[in-house]
Amino acid sequence: MSPLHLSFYSAFTLSSLGLAFHRTHLVSALLCLESMMLSMYIALSIWPVENQATSSTLMPVLMLTFSACEAGTGLAMLVASTRTHGSDHLHNLNLLQC
Numbered sequence: 001m002s003p004l005h006l007s008f009y010s011a012f013t014l015s016s017l018g019l020a021f022h023r024t025h026l027v028s029a030l031l032c033l034e035s036m037m038l039s040m041y042i043a044l045s046i047w048p049v050e051n052q053a054t055s056s057t058l059m060p061v062l063m064l065t066f067s068a069c070e071a072g073t074g075l076a077m078l079v080a081s082t083r084t085h086g087s088d089h090l091h092n093l094n095l096l097q098c
Contacts, residue, residue: 011039026088037067
């Protein structure tokens with residue numbers, strides 16, 4: 001395993017561990033999700049270069065588009081939950097109460 005692959009795997013693992021352990025605020029959960037998407041984007045961008053494949057160059061652009069949509073939706077949820085509940089703590093949010 002090359003050091004480049006190890007850095008991508010460790011970045012993804014650290015961000016997923018951060019998502020598992022830092023679940024008190026919605027902002028920290030969104031930040032961990034964004035770091036997971038960023039590590040996947042960088043890995044997908046470098047993968048065709050390593051394999052000399054030109055057919056899969058559209059995949060990172062699609063992933064970046066979905067990541068931007070996810071970030072926008074997450075920030076909209078953050079604003080809505082802060083306005084209705086007064087804070088961004090995840091334990092205040094309940095899907096059964098609307």
